[in-house]
Amino acid sequence: xxxxxxxxxxxDNYKYGWFDADAKYENTKKRGLDEAVITEISQTYKKEPQWxxxxxxxxxxxxxxxAMPDWGADLSGIDFDEIYYxxxxxxxxxxxxxxxxxxxxxxxxxxxxxxxxxKYLAGVGAQYDSESxxxxxxxxxxxxxVIFMDTDTALKEHEDIVKQYFGTVIPANDNKLxxxxxxxxxxxxxxxxxxxxxxxxxxxxxxxINSESAGQFERTLIVAEEGSQVxxxxxxxxxxFSTATLHSAVVEIVVKKGAxxxxxxxxxxxxxxxxxxxxxAVVQEDGVMEWIDANLGSKVTMKYxxxxxxxxxxxxxxxxxxxxxxxxxxxxxxxxxxxxxxxxSLITSKSISKGTGRTSYRGLVKIYPGMKKSKSTVRCxxxxxxxxxxxxxxxxxxxxxxxxxxxxxxxxxxVGEEQLFYLMSRGLTEAEATAMVVNGFIEPIVKTLPMDxxxxxxxxxxxxxxxxxx
Amino acid sequence: MTVTAPATTLFPLARxxxxxxxxxxxxxxxxxxxxxxxxxxxxRTAPPTGHEEEWRRFPLKDVPRAxxxxxxxxxxxxxxxxxxxxxxxxxxxxxxxxxxxxxxxxDIVRRWIPGExxxxxxxxxxxxxxxxxxxxxxxxYVPAGLHVELPLEVHKRWSAGTEPMVFRTxxxxxxxxxxxxxxxxxxxxxxxxxxxxxxEIHAGPGAxxxxxxxxxxAEDVWEIGQQHSVSARDSVLAxxxxxxxxxxxxxxxxxxxxxxxxxxxxxxxxxxxxxxLIDVNTFQRLDGKASTSDSLYLSALYDSAKAVNYGVxxxxxxxxxxxxxxxxxxxxxxxxxxxxxxxxxxxLTNDVARCGHGATAGALDPDEMFYxxxxxxxxxxxxxxxxxxxxxxxxxxxxxxQVRAKVLAALEPRIGRIxxxxxx
Numbered sequence: 020x021x022x023x024x025x026x027x028x029x030x031d032n033y034k035y036g037w038f039d040a041d042a043k044y045e046n047t048k049k050r051g052l053d054e055a056v057i058t059e060i061s062q063t064y065k066k067e068p069q070w071x072x073x074x075x076x077x078x079x080x081x082x083x084x085x086a087m088p089d090w091g092a093d094l095s096g097i098d099f100d101e102i103y104y105x106x107x108x109x110x111x112x113x114x115x116x117x118x119x120x121x122x123x124x125x126x127x128x129x130x131x132x133x134x135x136x137x138k139y140l141a142g143v144g145a146q147y148d149s150e151s152x153x154x155x156x157x158x159x160x161x162x163x164x165v166i167f168m169d170t171d172t173a174l175k176e177h178e179d180i181v182k183q184y185f186g187t188v189i190p191a192n193d194n195k196l197x198x199x200x201x202x203x204x205x206x207x208x209x210x211x212x213x214x215x216x217x218x219x220x221x222x223x224x225x226x227x228i229n230s231e232s233a234g235q236f237e238r239t240l241i242v243a244e245e246g247s248q249v250x251x252x253x254x255x256x257x258x259x260f261s262t263a264t265l266h267s268a269v270v271e272i273v274v275k276k277g278a279x280x281x282x283x284x285x286x287x288x289x290x291x292x293x294x295x296x297x298x299x300a301v302v303q304e305d306g307v308m309e310w311i312d313a314n315l316g317s318k319v320t321m322k323y324x325x326x327x328x329x330x331x332x333x334x335x336x337x338x339x340x341x342x343x344x345x346x347x348x349x350x351x352x353x354x355x356x357x358x359x360x361x362x363x364s365l366i367t368s369k370s371i372s373k374g375t376g377r378t379s380y381r382g383l384v385k386i387y388p389g390m391k392k393s394k395s396t397v398r399c400x401x402x403x404x405x406x407x408x409x410x411x412x413x414x415x416x417x418x419x420x421x422x423x424x425x426x427x428x429x430x431x432x433x434v435g436e437e438q439l440f441y442l443m444s445r446g447l448t449e450a451e452a453t454a455m456v457v458n459g460f461i462e463p464i465v466k467t468l469p470m471d472x473x474x475x476x477x478x479x480x481x482x483x484x485x486x487x488x489x
Numbered sequence: 490m491t492v493t494a495p496a497t498t499l500f501p502l503a504r505x506x507x508x509x510x511x512x513x514x515x516x517x518x519x520x521x522x523x524x525x526x527x528x529x530x531x532x533r534t535a536p537p538t539g540h541e542e543e544w545r546r547f548p549l550k551d552v553p554r555a556x557x558x559x560x561x562x563x564x565x566x567x568x569x570x571x572x573x574x575x576x577x578x579x580x581x582x583x584x585x586x587x588x589x590x591x592x593x594x595x596d597i598v599r600r601w602i603p604g605e606x607x608x609x610x611x612x613x614x615x616x617x618x619x620x621x622x623x624x625x626x627x628x629x630y631v632p633a634g635l636h637v638e639l640p641l642e643v644h645k646r647w648s649a650g651t652e653p654m655v656f657r658t659x660x661x662x663x664x665x666x667x668x669x670x671x672x673x674x675x676x677x678x679x680x681x682x683x684x685x686x687x688x689e690i691h692a693g694p695g696a697x698x699x700x701x702x703x704x705x706x707a708e709d710v711w712e713i714g715q716q717h718s719v720s721a722r723d724s725v726l727a728x729x730x731x732x733x734x735x736x737x738x739x740x741x742x743x744x745x746x747x748x749x750x751x752x753x754x755x756x757x758x759x760x761x762x763x764x765x766l767i768d769v770n771t772f773q774r775l776d777g778k779a780s781t782s783d784s785l786y787l788s789a790l791y792d793s794a795k796a797v798n799y800g801v802x803x804x805x806x807x808x809x810x811x812x813x814x815x816x817x818x819x820x821x822x823x824x825x826x827x828x829x830x831x832x833x834x835x836x837l838t839n840d841v842a843r844c845g846h847g848a849t850a851g852a853l854d855p856d857e858m859f860y861x862x863x864x865x866x867x868x869x870x871x872x873x874x875x876x877x878x879x880x881x882x883x884x885x886x887x888x889x890x891q892v893r894a895k896v897l898a899a900l901e902p903r904i905g906r907i908x909x910x911x912x913x
Binding site for chain 1: 542806819821822823824825826827828829830831832833834835836837838839840841843844845846847848849850851852
């Protein structure tokens with residue numbers, strides 16, 4: 020049964036901190052990474068085609084060669100030799116919730132996944148440690164040809180599409196962690212939306228790390244064909260352990276002509292997870308890509324969702340919310356690369372730091388020569404709640420074209436005493452008043468979320484705020 | 490035997506060069522010693538590798554080779570002239586060549602010679618200037634309570650040559666003193682050449698200091714300059730850098746606010762054309778109570794010119810109620826021009842009155858161009874007028890009309906008679 024093994028270390032305000040002691044794994048747990056581990060993943064368990072196996076081995080060589088990023092957050096707490104790179108909880112991905120192993124089902128029942136699916140999702144996927152345990156999509160969407168499954172199954176059933184796009188948006192040698200992911204990836208979602216099909220309600224994936232020192236390396240690939248539309252939402256949780264856990268995903272998105280993709284993340288890892296994720300979208304003409312990226316959990320997050328605008332009139336948007344409480348460092352941001360004329364981008368970042376937390380906005384806007392009439396606006400607002408908190412803004416801009424309009428603005432403030440005074444004179448406690456100001460601060464982001472997520476988001480902010488004021 | 494290899498220096502500088510430089514100028518022993526201490530720092534300080542955030546966009550590998558030994562026997566010392574005789578000393582004011590000041594006022598000069606810290610990755614160049622500073626070095630000292638009404642001006646002009654131009658300018662304003670220094674740097678074109686100017690400003694408690702640096706070196710010069718200011722409580726400091734000349738300019742401008750209630754303003758005007766690269770790093774450190782530090786850099790970029798502005802505001806955890814803003818605006822006047830504005834904030838406390846930054850890049854507003862041209866101006870005149878208008882926020886922050894005129898005259902090669910008219 021699921022037990023709270025470390026009650027003493029589970030903070031009250033993290034309700035996903037339990038751990039399934041009776042989780043069963045098919046493979047033997049082995050720490051550290053070498054070619055044998057990759058062979059085990061690719062050949063023994065997944066029985067992958069040769070090209071993918073070779074991709075993995077090649078990526079592993081890139082991984083060994085590349086250095087860890089020496090900028091950004093402190094990553095010295097990760098011991099790559101202590102990590103379990105592959106943990107296989109169940110034999111296959113189920114389409115019927117009742118067939119999911121009991122201990123996994125309990126976990127996701129607790130997280131409210133099946134309930135959520137019935138209520139307002141077009142499809143849902145759930146990943147437990149390394150493997151996807153459940154993927155389902157509504158029949159009507161399936162009939163229209165929408166594919167939503169875990170990436171491993173997609174590699175078996177739609178090998179041609181996977182092979183065509185895998186690693187084209189984020190090559191294995193892009194950075195050390197992308198190379199690591201390519202070498203040991205497992206699970207993740209594969210979404211393919213046929214031309215002209217609009218998926219009106221969101222698809223959701225849920226990621227859960229259960230084992231101590233487990234690394235989760237899911238690989239997500241979304242291809243939106245011409246004129247199609249899709250909204251994908253992901254959420255993440257993990258138990259609270261005393262040792263560090265690594266989550267290093269790669270998300271590749273291809274937005275074809277006139278298509279529209281929105282990708283929403285509510286990242287709520289426990290405060291011992293290093294969350295180092297590479298996310299990038301390539302947008303063709305008249306396409307629209309929107310990243311909505313909320314980072315509330317984890318010990319360290321380094322994540323900069325990117326949009327490469329390669330077709331005329333393509334549009335990219337990143338809405339980023341980061342909340343760093345004690346001992347957290349949220350190094351989040353965005354990257355907009357304008358590689359076609361008349362492209363536009365908008366980055367809005369809202370960060371909140373509390374206690375000894377640190378938020379950093381790190382972003383790049385790059386405009387190549389000749390990309391006339393491109394426009395980019397970057398807006399960063401930071402709210403610092405305590406004397407010991409820290410907020411940084413590192414906005415890089417490389418503009419090599421004259422006929423453009425680029426703007427960046429940032430402000431940093433604390434919660435105004437006048438605001439607090441006004442709210443408290445209306446009968447709120449200081450904590451309630453502060454929480455209200457914080458909720459108001461992130462309102463522009465929350466209102467872009469589907470209703471249920473907006474409620475969840477506000478609830479998470481409230482949890483993060485607990486204890487903010489004595 | 491183990492020997493710790495000294496850090497490889499960008500330009501070799503021998504102890505013999507320092508000895509010869511000191512003895513040929515008949516420098517006092519303490520000054521010679523200070524140079525040797527700086528030489529030691531220079532040899533131990535690794536030069537930037539190009540991986541530092543500040544240096545990533547600057548082609549260090551193409552810096553002209555400079556033979557520092559040629560400084561000793563320089564055939565072409567710069568002409569130096571100023572609005573007042575350079576050896577002004579009245580009411581305790583010292584405004585002189587560094588060497589004269591060191592001989593005549595050793596007690597005062599000695600205090601300020603060791604130099605200050607600045608941007609970390611610029612350390613090697615700071616040490617180089619402190620070790621090998623030669624002709625063109627200036628010392629300005631304003632004793633406590635003295636108000637220097639008229640701006641002090643010094644124009645340093647190097648004739649053609651290949652010797653590196655390495656010089657220091659030290660400005661000290663004691664408590665409640667006030668002074669404006671205008672420093673104009675220029676050279677005759679010739680061969681690729683290195684300039685390493687170093688500026689230090691000390692604003693004492695309640696002092697008011699204004700510095701205007703006009704950089705118009707010939708366009709074969711690589712200028713790698715350092716500026717550092719230290720602000721004591723209640724002081725007011727404004728520094729202006731107007732950059733028109735040079736092939737490549739790298740300027741490290743750092744400001745340190747140490748006391749309560751100090752005010753710092755760092756201004757910059759860049760008007761670059763052809764293939765010029767003007768790369769400015771600013772660093773604004775804030776500590777103390779209720780101090781402010783703002784920077785405003787405006788760049789107009791013609792042809793294939795490029796402006797880089799990587800600037801950091803750092804608000805220390807021990808500070809309270811500080812205000813700071815960093816603003817960087819770029820007008821691109823050609824489709825080959827480029828700008829990399831990178832304003833960084835590092836805020837280690839919530840007790841800030843205000844903090845923020847803004848950066849923009851883009852062409853002149855076509856509507857404004859149209860409007861001005863309907864008034865009968867040619868395209869060129871209209872463009873010059875709008876660039877002049879774009880620069881206005883910095884130009885108008887200079888209160889003295891004669892200094893404003895000097896800045897506009899320096900900008901003439903870019904904004905033409907628009908500047909002339911106003912300067913007249």
